[in-house]
Amino acid sequence: MRHTLFSERGFYLGMMFHRAAARFGSVPVSLDRPLDVCPGAGLGLGYPELAALVDDLSARLWAAGVRPTERVAIHKSDNFDIAVLTCAASRIGAVPALLSPGLDGPVAGELLGRLDRPWLITDRAKLDGPLCSAGPAGGDVSALVREVLTVDDGPGPTPGVPLEKFAGAPAHAPVRLHPREPSLITHSSGTTGTPKLAVHCANTMWNRLVPQKAMGWPTRGETAALHMSFVHSRFYHLLGVLLNFGSPLVMIVDPDPAAAGPLLAAHRPGIVETHPNTFVLWEELAEAPGDPLSWVRSYGSTFDAIHPRTVQRLLGASHRRAPWLIQLYGQSETGPVAFQWYTRRGAARTDGRRVGTAIPGFTRIRIADSTGRRAKAGTAGRIEARTRGRILTYLGARDTYDRQLRDGWWQMGDMGYQSRWGGLYLMDREIDRIDSMESNLEVEDVLMSRLEELREIVIVPGAEREPVPVVCVRGDEPLDTRRWDEATTDLPRMATPLQWRFDDLPRTSTWKIKRVEIVRMLAEGALPAARFGV
Known part of the structure; x- marks a missing residue:
């Protein structure tokens, strides 16, 4: 009831x-481009x-x-x-x-x-x-x-x-x-x-808002700079939190560091939130003129897991005494169901696959095995969540909505496991699994940490279900194959990497990479015209 x-x-x-x-x-609201409607x-x-x-x-x-x-x-x-x-x-x-x-x-x-x-x-x-x-x-x-x-x-x-x-x-x-x-x-x-x-x-939006207000309390009133999808529900909850605390706002449409850097340097935000892939792009702002990230006390990351290398660089760019990054794990259908805090001290040793714990009083998380029963701690299975923030339905697709529910538990579509203490570890999307790899995402994290020149890496299954790495290098420089070979020596065997420009990767409005679309492109030979061979 x-x-x-x-x-x-x-x-x-x-x-x-x-x-x-x-x-x-x-309270001021600063824009980087005039409103089209006014x-x-x-x-x-x-x-x-x-x-x-x-x-x-x-x-x-x-x-x-x-x-x-x-x-x-x-x-x-x-x-x-x-x-x-x-x-x-x-x-x-x-x-x-x-x-x-x-x-x-x-x-x-x-x-x-x-x-x-x-x-x-x-x-x-x-x-x-x-x-x-x-x-x-x-x-x-x-x-x-x-x-x-x-x-x-x-x-x-x-x-x-x-x-x-x-x-x-x-x-x-x-x-x-x-x-x-x-x-x-x-x-x-x-x-x-x-x-x-x-x-x-x-009502479901209120149930998402309340815990996010609690998370926002330590930075109440700080200037907040946001580059986020204006069509995503997360943006409206964050906006509700910031307006509740009277924060000055800086709305960024153009994420290019050449444009965003001076804007951030001018406003010195204490809060910065954007998509994980934009944070990767903004790593170069850590040493940019004007120290645009020097006053950040809190970074916010949601929509997707964030690479540990990126967390370390962002926190290292702040001159505040004890900055942090908060990561929320969830989806449009549920809102955030797990949260994780990173500090300077903890970021270097934190497992990038750990996406946090359930939100007390608002969400519960479990791992289900192939029979639908709760799996033991440390055992991989399907991630399921129970939350009062769940959407009402899918418009015009009620059957699809109902198929993702099991006795009130929502199937997140991800594979993972939980520790004895409830920590949730994300492995891969169910649809992206490759049998020869325990976790594509974990290997991607390792390579992003070892090869600082990488802008992005996405490992997808090839024609024979072999792992195919698609890599993007900063500045579109050719990938150093010697460094690649050294970085992958102790990792599962992969196909020869394909180098693409980041702009050629199919992405969503929150810059998530459409891995299924990349698989289709590889299968059909519909590869970007301006790609690099390595």
């Missing part, structure tokens, strides 16, 4: 900025200005005809206004459905079809680009949606109604849905195929 204390609480996105402005006043606002805003913009946009959406419980797909070029539009739709009780800017046209069209004629907020770059042939029979998306609303008003072949048309619309009072009603739709990473649409409600 669900406890009333927990079942009637809710995390509502529509009023986040209003509550923060009322509590803390004008370019005249510039790069320096504050809590009150963003609250007013949410009011304005929600009034425009209401004037356009959007009503409570209706789905509003947001699929536009990457920018922080994705979050502002999400809050605006939520404020009037609509259900934002967030589609990654990185989706290609056919996949975006398929997801819009599953949303059953939603409203669509987009821009000309998407509407006259990938979406122009994403509809039925290669037509535009008009047939898939109720109405197309654009954040810009430039001319184009695909019809759309500019939101500017509704400027000056009267404000509408906030609408609060029941805590167990759908309130947000995001999608899974799509690393193993077409993404699934995950349906969240205010």
